[in-house]
Amino acid sequence: MTNELDENLQRFFLNITCFILLFILYASLLPFNITSTPIDVSPSGFLSALQMSSVTAEQGDWIGHVIFNALVTFVACLYCGLRREGRQWIIMLGGIFVFGLIVEYFQMFVGSRGTSLADIYANAAGILIGYFFWLIFGKFTTDAVRYYYQYETLPLNFVRKLYLAFVIAIILFPFDFYITPLQIEVAFATKGLPLFENEGSEGIGAISLLAAAMLTFPLGILYKLSSNANKRRSSRSRRILIKFALLFLVLEVLQFFELSGQSSVLSLVCKYIGFLFGFMFGRFFDLKFLLEFAIKYRILLYVGLPVFIWLALRIKGLTFALPSSMSASMDVIAQTSFLPFVYYIEVGSGEALLSFLLNFVIFLPLGALLALRNIADEDFSPSSFTRILAYGAIIALLFEVLVLIWGLKRPDVTNIFVSSFATGLGYYFVMMCLNSISKQLPEAEIQAS
Numbered sequence: 001m002t003n004e005l006d007e008n009l010q011r012f013f014l015n016i017t018c019f020i021l022l023f024i025l026y027a028s029l030l031p032f033n034i035t036s037t038p039i040d041v042s043p044s045g046f047l048s049a050l051q052m053s054s055v056t057a058e059q060g061d062w063i064g065h066v067i068f069n070a071l072v073t074f075v076a077c078l079y080c081g082l083r084r085e086g087r088q089w090i091i092m093l094g095g096i097f098v099f100g101l102i103v104e105y106f107q108m109f110v111g112s113r114g115t116s117l118a119d120i121y122a123n124a125a126g127i128l129i130g131y132f133f134w135l136i137f138g139k140f141t142t143d144a145v146r147y148y149y150q151y152e153t154l155p156l157n158f159v160r161k162l163y164l165a166f167v168i169a170i171i172l173f174p175f176d177f178y179i180t181p182l183q184i185e186v187a188f189a190t191k192g193l194p195l196f197e198n199e200g201s202e203g204i205g206a207i208s209l210l211a212a213a214m215l216t217f218p219l220g221i222l223y224k225l226s227s228n229a230n231k232r233r234s235s236r237s238r239r240i241l242i243k244f245a246l247l248f249l250v251l252e253v254l255q256f257f258e259l260s261g262q263s264s265v266l267s268l269v270c271k272y273i274g275f276l277f278g279f280m281f282g283r284f285f286d287l288k289f290l291l292e293f294a295i296k297y298r299i300l301l302y303v304g305l306p307v308f309i310w311l312a313l314r315i316k317g318l319t320f321a322l323p324s325s326m327s328a329s330m331d332v333i334a335q336t337s338f339l340p341f342v343y344y345i346e347v348g349s350g351e352a353l354l355s356f357l358l359n360f361v362i363f364l365p366l367g368a369l370l371a372l373r374n375i376a377d378e379d380f381s382p383s384s385f386t387r388i389l390a391y392g393a394i395i396a397l398l399f400e401v402l403v404l405i406w407g408l409k410r411p412d413v414t415n416i417f418v419s420s421f422a423t424g425l426g427y428y429f430v431m432m433c434l435n436s437i438s439k440q441l442p443e444a445e446i447q448a449s
Contacts, residue, residue: 156225
């Protein structure tokens with residue numbers, strides 16, 4: 001059984017690795033306008049182009065290289081860790097680096113793109129970071145995936161730490177930190193002292209503060225639930241509250257050293273208040289009761305669904321005016337970038353956080369409704385994650401088209417990716433709750449580093 005399970009996990013991690021590599025190739029070769037080029041595209045010409053290229057990069061360019069190379073390296077290391085073959089490590093890690101070189105070479109044939117030595121440095125840094133993260137979280141992640149394969153659910157210990165990692169990543173996105181002493185001096189000269197409100201749009205600032213509190217509210221619930229399972233609840237609860245007060249302080253200071261970061265005392269307070277309210281709410285949180293209530297009265301959710309969708313479309317920019325002309329819509333489409341996360345990097349951390357959260361707020365409930373429908377039909381086996389992602393992507397694409405036609409808002413491919421992922425999370429969260437309640441599962445032997 002163990003060997004068969006490990007073989008399934010190996011195929012899973014290898015498939016994910018291949019998918020990420022294909023995604024990197026897709027993003028790197030946009031806009032796919034392959035042209036004949038007068039420059040020398042031989043191997044020696046490629047090396048010459050690298051030597052003449054700058055080692056500096058635009059904001060967000062090197063960030064994307066680091067993030068995606070770190071991600072693909074982490075998953076590839078999960079695969080290699082299960083294979084336990086020394087040569088497999090050399091093949092996978094060396095292959096990822098060579099893949100990055102090949103992509104840089106291909107970019108010489110794409111109009112408006114080019115090769116850069118800075119990108120290769122960023123690729124190498126991403127590989128090192130991905131391997132470092134595997135050393136810390138590799139066993140934890142493998143054990144959690146193995147547990148899910150066996151029981152079709154995840155232990156609370158993993159869910160809360162996964163969501164904590166998600167919160168940290170969203171708060172610090174796009175990770176554009178100052179990296180030289182001179183830049184740090186400029187930061188203090190131009191941004192003032194840490195933890196004091198920066199100048200900016202009051203409307204966006206207020207909504208971003210609310211979004212930060214919404215982000216940390218579920219985190220408080222998850223950690224309260226884990227605290228309730230501990231016999232020494234009182235002392236553990238105090239330690240958790242102190243721990244997160246310090247953690248949010250550290251995150252706020254780190255945001256100060258981001259190029260697009262918006263650190264402030266008020267932001268720190270809102271994050272902690274969101275966590276504190278979630279922690280208090282978790283005291284009254286009965287998972288079984290809420291799930292049974294939602295299934296019994298699901299008709300109320302279905303009746304309210306049109307109103308929910310209408311509000312979601314209004315938030316995304318739908319005006320319900322007469323349809324825009326085709327030429328006006330095409331003008332907006334012409335301004336659209338099909339490179340994921342470009343919008344998030346353009347607008348900075350505050351507005352990126354808001355946009356990201358809005359997609360989750362809209363599509364998590366839709367995924368949960370899909371799960372409730374299956375449960376009501378006595379279909380208790382989870383659908384494939386690919387199928388749920390497809391549902392989310394189709395709905396998100398319809399939303400983007402409607403907002404384009406009736407609001408002339410620029411479509412964003414990132415919204416489709418994020419929304420489909422959120423749909424899957426909402427669906428599987430409800431299904432995992434059902435499995436946790438209906439099955440007597442063993443204690444999870446999953447220890448976080």
